[in-house]
Amino acid sequence: MTSAHQTSQAGRATERIPLEEIERAIMQISWLAQRQFMQLLDEDRFRVTLPQFYTLIYLQQAGEECKMSDLADSTHQSAASLTGVVDRLAEKLLVDRTRHKRDRRQVMVVITVRGIELISEIRLARREQMQMALGQLSEQEIDTFLHILDQVLSGMVRVIERGEGGRLA
Amino acid sequence: MTSAHQTSQAGRATERIPLEEIERAIMQISWLAQRQFMQLLDEDRFRVTLPQFYTLIYLQQAGEECKMSDLADSTHQSAASLTGVVDRLAEKLLVDRTRHKRDRRQVMVVITVRGIELISEIRLARREQMQMALGQLSEQEIDTFLHILDQVLSGMVRVIERGEGGRLA
DNA sequence: ATGATATACTTAAGGACATTGAATATCAAA
């Protein structure tokens, strides 16, 4: 057709400098993974957004009440954004909000049963998408991949936490 | 702290369904990678957003004029969103807009020299972040990682393109 | 206690983008 479609990343006998290639691949995967996941979350049966989902996931993993500020740190959202996100989750009855008994300034958030159910449905649907995307990998490759991903993950946490603290500190 | 992350090292061999773990890792990495990259793009010297950046990147790789609709498809944005994104890129003089000579309905977009310069500065900064995140990997691991990433990437493209077409078609 | 500070969170205002549906302009034919 109109050409201009060439993904241009296929062939090219990668001239060494694999770090650059990894950078490209991670960026593209992140972009695609988010888009792809957004599509899923936007289906009528779910109707949540990415920040809402990641917030919910964290609450479910935590398994107990969380302070707003801890939740904001852990999900890498600003406190101001999180207020809105939790508002919408509470409207949908996916989380409950209460005040801390001793320190009434603190707002505590818990996931509801309904929230837990929603998450497990989303995970199920997500898994189907993933199986398609990962279908080509051998079992050996999957193990290796997982191991490397975890290392990259911890590296990223380091980078993002450095950036979030004081940019001038 | 930011815990609740524990991967819970499996004792038994492949009883674990590592696909679930990979799913978790990819979601977390995508989320973090986007947040981390947003921080970077939001610095005063850049001041672009993620959709703007990915649009710019595509235009640079294409190397020539692109139709709005092709650009929307390729970057996985809706035509309506893309209009706004390109508006803002054009305001910053990072792209130029013209009409197709024969078919005046079509709007053609090209990246400007200034746009190309900006991209290469961003890439440079990005690489430094990446080196931090990937610092722990051996050369062998990097090669393997890259190979697997490319396979995952093509799997994802398949998934997202299936979802985007007609949900009812 | 009183007043000053620190904290935890919300609110407010403005920008970017997403979605949806309607509007516009152009092309291509019947």
Add this chain to the structure above:
DNA sequence: TTTGATATTCAATGTCCTTAAGTATATCAT
């Protein structure tokens, strides 16, 4: 010319981001 398809923009609405200001509540020094 009317009709219909195509290419893009516009308008309305909602979510989320950032920054700055505002409201409680807690804590500490006096």
